[in-house]
Amino acid sequence: MRALLAIIHRDLLLVMRRKSEVLTALFFFVVVTSLFPLGIGADTALLRKIAPGVIWVAALLSTLLGLHRMFAADYQDGALEQLVLSSQSMVLLVAGKIIAHWIVCGLPLVLLAPVIGIQFDLDAGSLSVLMATLLLGTPVLSLLGSIGAALTLGVRGGSVLMSLLILPLYIPVLIFGAGAVYANSVGLDTSGHFSLLGAILILALAFVPWVSAAAVKIAIE
Amino acid sequence: MTVNLSTISSNPALVLEANGLCCVRGERELFSGLNLRISTGNCLHVRGENGVGKTSLLRLLTGLSKPESGEVLWGNQSITLDPIAYHHELLFLGHRDALKEDLTALENIQMYAVLDDVALPQEKALAALWRFGLRGRENLPVNCLSAGQKRRVLMARMLTRQAKLWILDEPFNALDTQAVQELQNLIAEHLSFGGLVVLTSHQEVSIPNMQVLEL
Numbered sequence: 001m002r003a004l005l006a007i008i009h010r011d012l013l014l015v016m017r018r019k020s021e022v023l024t025a026l027f028f029f030v031v032v033t034s035l036f037p038l039g040i041g042a043d044t045a046l047l048r049k050i051a052p053g054v055i056w057v058a059a060l061l062s063t064l065l066g067l068h069r070m071f072a073a074d075y076q077d078g079a080l081e082q083l084v085l086s087s088q089s090m091v092l093l094v095a096g097k098i099i100a101h102w103i104v105c106g107l108p109l110v111l112l113a114p115v116i117g118i119q120f121d122l123d124a125g126s127l128s129v130l131m132a133t134l135l136l137g138t139p140v141l142s143l144l145g146s147i148g149a150a151l152t153l154g155v156r157g158g159s160v161l162m163s164l165l166i167l168p169l170y171i172p173v174l175i176f177g178a179g180a181v182y183a184n185s186v187g188l189d190t191s192g193h194f195s196l197l198g199a200i201l202i203l204a205l206a207f208v209p210w211v212s213a214a215a216v217k218i219a220i221e
Numbered sequence: 222m223t224v225n226l227s228t229i230s231s232n233p234a235l236v237l238e239a240n241g242l243c244c245v246r247g248e249r250e251l252f253s254g255l256n257l258r259i260s261t262g263n264c265l266h267v268r269g270e271n272g273v274g275k276t277s278l279l280r281l282l283t284g285l286s287k288p289e290s291g292e293v294l295w296g297n298q299s300i301t302l303d304p305i306a307y308h309h310e311l312l313f314l315g316h317r318d319a320l321k322e323d324l325t326a327l328e329n330i331q332m333y334a335v336l337d338d339v340a341l342p343q344e345k346a347l348a349a350l351w352r353f354g355l356r357g358r359e360n361l362p363v364n365c366l367s368a369g370q371k372r373r374v375l376m377a378r379m380l381t382r383q384a385k386l387w388i389l390d391e392p393f394n395a396l397d398t399q400a401v402q403e404l405q406n407l408i409a410e411h412l413s414f415g416g417l418v419v420l421t422s423h424q425e426v427s428i429p430n431m432q433v434l435e436l
Contacts, residue, residue, distance in 0.1 A: 002335060013328070077318070
């Protein structure tokens, strides 16, 4: 447990010392989602309709921007070897790195979503559903992304390959995340969407840290 | 190729042994049928030309990579059986310094202490850094240090790590003559406390109880 907190603390500290990389991804999210209302104009009915999809797709892409940082820097300076050789289980350390990534790249999206939503003329009910779906969905994005980040370690042009590997896996999260907001806006029940998002999150939590830890060990060998 | 390095040991558990190691990189077989045995208080100096497989051998001994055939034993038990227990006793320093450039020397040392499950109060960490001439630089980010000073941070880590087995890849690189002497003293000290050391170096090193393995 102490090691888990230590690795989260370490990764957050490293981000604080080099803020530009993270701010780029967040700025990307804000800019892309702001371009749509500007481009489409003041057709509020249309904006309200496309809002969930646009915000969710922007969230996927901005998560992807920060993913390569998860293991690549540690791989290059040899710290990843030291983590594998430390007297901690690699699964725990990988889980710590995923949590740190979510705090930096996922949580801000949840907090920014209401501000972005206002540009799309979403009402309070839709905004809260949007935040709740992002809260359940963004951890899944970080978890699944860690597999891609670990598998493409040391591969030239790895970030393009990672996008190809990971984006298809994000599709269920996108469908149920955006679907919940849309269902809420037309007055349908959203509990099914939330149950499925929760199930995906639990499934990912149960398997992904082991898969990513194995992928990291293969990359180091 | 066989090296047998044993003095009479009070603790039979502290033996690093390799049986019939074979290492293949790509299409090339680097070495095969390599046996070695190092016991408490002894140092093994692996020598050979560039590309002959020194680093590969060290990585096999740490368990980072798996041999094509053969096995590595720590205390008569294969290192793949309980890797976490083995890693607790092992300190491996590779080519790359594994220090986070944006963290200070002190933060790096303390972070590794937590990950390695070693209790390290701040005074002890500072004392270790000061011993290797980093007084006044302990709170500088590591990217402000020179290559030699980074190696000195690693020496402080070796001192505080409390590992039995040190596997060091080119530990004398980038060090000035005084630091080379200090590192040799540190290794000799470790051996005298019953530690084991495997190292590679192209320089002449004078360390007690040292045997040479030519690859």
